[in-house]
Amino acid sequence: MLSPVPSLPDQARTATATDLLSIEGLEKHYALPGRWFGQAGVMRAVDNVSFAIKPQETFGLVGESGSGKSTIGRMIARLIRPTAGRIRFDGKDWLALSGDEFRRARKRVQMVFQSPYASLDPRWRIADIVAEPLRTHLNLPAAELRDRVAGLLQAVGLDPAVADRHPHQFSGGQRQRVGIARAIALEPDLLVADEPVSALDVSVQAQILALLQDIKARRRLSMLFISHDLSVVAYLCDRVGVLYRGRLVEVATTRDLFNAPGHPYTRALLAAIPGSGQRREAPIPAGGTVSEGGCAYAGRCPHARDPCRTVVPALRPSASNALIACHRAGEI
Amino acid sequence: MSAPLLQIQDLRVEYASPRGPVQAVAGVSLTLERNRILGLVGESGCGKSTVGQALMGLIQSPGRIAGGDIRFEDKSLIGLPEREMRKLRGDRLSMIFQDPTATLNPVLTIGDQIAELFRWHRPQMRRREVQARVTALLERVGIVDADRRCRAYPHELSGGMRQRVVIACALALEPALIVADEPTTALDVTVQAQILDLLRGLQSEHGTAVILVSHDLGVIAETCDDVAVMYAGRVVESGPADEVLARPRHPYTAGLIASRPSIMAPDQVVRPIPGTVPDLARPPAGCAFHPRCRHAVATCRDAIPTLSAIREEPRHAVACPLAA
Numbered sequence: 001m002l003s004p005v006p007s008l009p010d011q012a013r014t015a016t017a018t019d020l021l022s023i024e025g026l027e028k029h030y031a032l033p034g035r036w037f038g039q040a041g042v043m044r045a046v047d048n049v050s051f052a053i054k055p056q057e058t059f060g061l062v063g064e065s066g067s068g069k070s071t072i073g074r075m076i077a078r079l080i081r082p083t084a085g086r087i088r089f090d091g092k093d094w095l096a097l098s099g100d101e102f103r104r105a106r107k108r109v110q111m112v113f114q115s116p117y118a119s120l121d122p123r124w125r126i127a128d129i130v131a132e133p134l135r136t137h138l139n140l141p142a143a144e145l146r147d148r149v150a151g152l153l154q155a156v157g158l159d160p161a162v163a164d165r166h167p168h169q170f171s172g173g174q175r176q177r178v179g180i181a182r183a184i185a186l187e188p189d190l191l192v193a194d195e196p197v198s199a200l201d202v203s204v205q206a207q208i209l210a211l212l213q214d215i216k217a218r219r220r221l222s223m224l225f226i227s228h229d230l231s232v233v234a235y236l237c238d239r240v241g242v243l244y245r246g247r248l249v250e251v252a253t254t255r256d257l258f259n260a261p262g263h264p265y266t267r268a269l270l271a272a273i274p275g276s277g278q279r280r281e282a283p284i285p286a287g288g289t290v291s292e293g294g295c296a297y298a299g300r301c302p303h304a305r306d307p308c309r310t311v312v313p314a315l316r317p318s319a320s321n322a323l324i325a326c327h328r329a330g331e332i
Numbered sequence: 333m334s335a336p337l338l339q340i341q342d343l344r345v346e347y348a349s350p351r352g353p354v355q356a357v358a359g360v361s362l363t364l365e366r367n368r369i370l371g372l373v374g375e376s377g378c379g380k381s382t383v384g385q386a387l388m389g390l391i392q393s394p395g396r397i398a399g400g401d402i403r404f405e406d407k408s409l410i411g412l413p414e415r416e417m418r419k420l421r422g423d424r425l426s427m428i429f430q431d432p433t434a435t436l437n438p439v440l441t442i443g444d445q446i447a448e449l450f451r452w453h454r455p456q457m458r459r460r461e462v463q464a465r466v467t468a469l470l471e472r473v474g475i476v477d478a479d480r481r482c483r484a485y486p487h488e489l490s491g492g493m494r495q496r497v498v499i500a501c502a503l504a505l506e507p508a509l510i511v512a513d514e515p516t517t518a519l520d521v522t523v524q525a526q527i528l529d530l531l532r533g534l535q536s537e538h539g540t541a542v543i544l545v546s547h548d549l550g551v552i553a554e555t556c557d558d559v560a561v562m563y564a565g566r567v568v569e570s571g572p573a574d575e576v577l578a579r580p581r582h583p584y585t586a587g588l589i590a591s592r593p594s595i596m597a598p599d600q601v602v603r604p605i606p607g608t609v610p611d612l613a614r615p616p617a618g619c620a621f622h623p624r625c626r627h628a629v630a631t632c633r634d635a636i637p638t639l640s641a642i643r644e645e646p647r648h649a650v651a652c653p654l655a656a
Contacts, residue, residue, distance in 0.1 A: 064520035065491075171608050201375040202547060206591035206604035228521065231550075235593030235602060258595055272525035273595060274550035 019088070020222050021076065021190055022052040026085035028071050045071050047246040049085070050315075053190070058216060058223040060237030060254070062230055062269070067243040069226045073194045076224065077111045090189070107137050110188040114195035116175030120167040126153070126178055127163035133185045152181040156211060173204035177211065184215060191215075194226045209235060230273055234258050242266050245296040248315060252322035262324040264332065265297045295327065303332045335406045337508055337541050338364040338387075343400035345382050345391055351613045356382045358565035358615075359400070361639075364558075366508065367539040369532070371556035371573060373546055373588075377609055378562040380545045384511040387543070388427050389417040405508065423453045426502040430514040432494035436486040442470075442497045443482030449504045469500040473530060492523035499530060506538065513545040528555050549592060553577050561585045564610055564620035567639055571648035581642060581655035584621045619652070627654050 028046040046068040053059045061069045074080045076087060078094070087094040089105065097105050110133075113119040120129055130149045134140060140148065150160035156177040167175055176196060183191055193212070197205040213236065216223060227233050233240055233254070240257045242250040242265065250263040261267045294309040295301070301308065307327045315323040319330070326332075345357040357379040364370050372380040385391055387402055389409060402409040405424065409417070421427075429435045437445055443466050450462045457465075470478035473496040486494055495515065502510050512531065516524035532555060534540050546552055552559055552573060560570040561582065569582040580586040587605035594600060607624040610616055616623050622632040631653055639651040 064522065173608065201609070202549070202588055203375060203591045203605040204608065206593075206602040207606075209593065209602055210604055230521070231593045231595045234595045268522055270595070272522045274524070274528065274548065274554040 018054060019052040020055045020057075020090060021094075021224070022050075022088045023072075023076070024050045024086045024088075026050070026072065026075065026087065027083045028068070028075060028080070029083040044246050046075070046082070049243075049246075049248050051241050051248065051251060053222050053224060055189070055222055056216075056220050057239065058225055058237045060225045060227065060233040060240040061243060062227055062233050062240060063243030064228060064269075066245070068246040069228075069243050070194050072243075073111070073192045073224060073226045076190075077109060077192050078106075079111075103137070107133075107186040108189045110183040110186065110191055112176075112179050112183045112191060112193040112196045115199055116172050116179055117167075117199075119179055120175055122167050124166070125163065126158075126165050126167070126170075129167070129178060130163075130181045130185060133182060137186055148185070152185055155184070155215070156181045157207075171204070172200050173207055176200060176208050180208075180211065180215070184219060184221075187219065187221075189221055191221055191223045192226070193223060195228070196225075197232060198227065198229065205232075212236060230258075230269065242269070247296055247312075247325065248323075249297065249325045250322060251315065252320075256320055256322050260320055260322075262318050262320065262322050262329055263297075263326050264301050264303055268300075295325070303328050335403070336363045337366045337405065338362070339401075339403040340383070340387070341401045341403075343383065343386060343402060344398040345379070345386055346396055346398040348394040348396075349613055353398075354612045355398075355565050355615070356395070356612065357386065360562070360565075360567055361400075362560055362567070362570075364509070364541050364543065366541050367535060368558060369535055369542040369544055369556045371544045371546060371552035371559040372562060373549060373552050373559060374562035375547060375588075375609055377564075377612065379565040380562050381513050383562075384427065384513050384543060384545050387511055388421060388425060389414070390427075419453070422449055422501075422507075423505045424507050425509050425511070426505070426507045428495075428498055428502045428510060428512040428515045430517050432491060432498045432518070433486065435498050436494060438486055441483050441485055442489070442500075445497070446470075446482075446501055446504055449501060453505055465504070469504055470497070472503070473497070473500045474526065475500075492519055492526065495519060495523075495527055496530070499527070503534065503540075507540065509541045509543070510534075511543045511545070514547070515544070516551065517546070517548070524551070531555060549577065549588060561588070564612060564615060566620065566636075566651065568621065568651045569649065570639065571645065575645060575648055579648075581648070581650040582621075582652050583625050583627055583655075587624075629654070 026046055026049045027044065030043045030045055032041045032043050049072060061072060063069045075082045089109065127149050130152050131145055134145060134148055149163060153160045153163065158174065158177050197208050200208060209232065225233065225237055237254050239251065239253050241248050242263065244265050250257065250266045257266065261270055294311060295313050298304040298308040305328065313325045313327045315325045318324045340360060340362040343357055343360045344355065347354045347356055360383055372383060374380045386397055391397055397410060446466045446469055447462050450457050450465060466482055467478045470482055475481050475493065475496055516527050519527065528551065531542060535542055544555055556573040558571065559573040559576050560567045561584065563584050569576060569580065569585045576585065577589065580589055590603040591605060593602050605624055610620055618633040618635055619637050622628040625632065637651040637653050639649045641649045
């Protein structure tokens with residue numbers, strides 16, 4: 001089909017008809033309390049973030065604590081409301097859906113949380129935890145419900161015989177399997193996984209990564225994978241967005257991001273991974289001040305120049321097809 | 333040749349539990365020379381933190397040291413009266429914990445907390461000298477504007493800054509040995525890199541020996557000279573860090589390495605270790621790893637393998653009958 005829009009590199013696209021999820025200009029602000037009463041200012045936890053996820057694509061959001069990655073996930077899951085911006089899911093205005101329409105669409109977006117200890121109700125049996133979404137959304141006869149639960153437990157590598165047990169009888173890795181079984185129960189199109197392996201031991205982490213990989217392939221779903229751990233993101237994701245203080249500083253395919261990181265922050269982040277084999281050019285500066293109006297990273301950036309401190313850089317397509325928000329992207 | 337700085341021999345630590353005694357540390361022997369960084373690596377419950385706590389004299393009821401010896405600067409620490417141990421702690425031996433927020437006293441300024449160490453251990457030191465030392469320490473751990481910052485309270489600092497203060501406390505009296513228990517686990521990766529650089533700097537500038545307890549093989553690879561891999565209360569493999577991590581001989585060490593996705597080779601498939609860590613109240617017979625081991629044979633179920641050096645590299649030791 002012909003399109004009037006000049007073709008942009010894949011990363012640079014904003015919404016197209018084929019996207020499962022698209023996000024435009026998403027913002028979440030929190031009021032900072034003043035010294036006595038009233039509001040001293042605004043903390044932009046998420047600041048003008050846009051990206052899109054295609055069907056069957058796994059998109060990674062990486063960043064350090066306070067970068068806004070979990071806030072974005074929670075806004076997509078509609079657990080908190082954005083201050084501004086649009087979220088479109090399967091062509092519909094996701095934030096405007098209400099009532100029955102929202103209930104129907106809700107099934108299609110499910111979440112996996114970080115803590116397998118806090119996210120399962122200790123008083124419920126495993127069978128009830130996994131069956132809850134099925135009970136809420138589908139009206140199944142008891143026998144079929146039981147079969148479905150058994151099938152889901154099997155799909156996440158648990159013996160269906162454990163259905164009558166309670167969460168405390170399980171290890172962290174097994175609990176995370178239960179959380180995943182619950183999330184895939186309604187066969188969602190999008191799974192939002194917020195640090196799903198961070199609380200787990202290394203050997204168990206690998207089991208859950210392999211499980212997510214398997215689910216991704218078998219169920220053909222899209223995933224938004226939120227993590228602070230770049231190695232895990234590199235393993236699981238097709239494309240990655242790097243967040244710094246609420247803003248996306250780089251969006252690229254996983255291969256490009258790890259082979260040729262464009263933004264100075266992405267480079268610092270990669271060099272900081274222990275055992276990455278990359279020598280850090282210079283010690284990474286501690287702290288740094290928030291620059292008013294300019295690039296949020298300017299205070300720590302060895303390449304910062306005048307415009308970096310005054311003008312917020314927009315995400316722009318780079319020569320290598322990535323999107324980079326850096327005034328000096330081409331020269332450094 | 334003088335005795336090594338630290339020698340742990342057949343250390344056993346037991347915890348009383350309703351289901352009978354749990355052997356958290358079941359016979360661990362380690363040697364550490366001055367000016368070396370030793371990594372203790374393993375998953376939760378393997379006993380790595382317990383070794384560090386035993387060393388600092390911090391095992392408390394229902395735990396107890398059930399056997400073995402810890403010799404530090406040629407003096408046994410086992411059975412040392414608490415009064416003596418308290419003199420050593422903070423002075424010759426110090427510890428950095430995982431959570432800097434829980435370590436620091438929230439109602440003291442960071443300057444006062446560091447100064448307290450001098451007042452306790454060096455009561456003859458003059459106020460002005462103490463103040464100068466505090467400022468110098470904060471500068472050494474990379475806190476700029478130390479003169480002013482020493483009047484800050486812990487809650488006014490970021491997590492990375494707090495951990496720097498904790499490290500400043502650990503360094504204050506120039507100890508011979510620092511035990512750092514997951515010192516960067518609660519921190520962001522760029523901050524982690526700064527803290528690891530700092531630890532390495534200490535060792536190279538002051539000859540401080542460090543025991544770095546971590547679950548993260550990357551951290552160990554980048555920071556340590558030597559490594560001991562622990563599983564279910566025992567050391568299963570030990571040796572020079574680069575040698576052990578490049579050529580692991582124990583199936584558990586190899587499994588840990590294969591479990592970790594690497595950004596160097598993201599296309600490589602991660603191979604998880606099947607199963608979970610054993611219940612230490614009911615440990616399996618023989619090698620504790622055998623129920624999860626692909627290579628296990630009959631002997632693995634019968635006898636607990638001893639840690640012994642491999643033929644090609646005498647410093648590299650493995651506790652596996654199939655690897656030696």
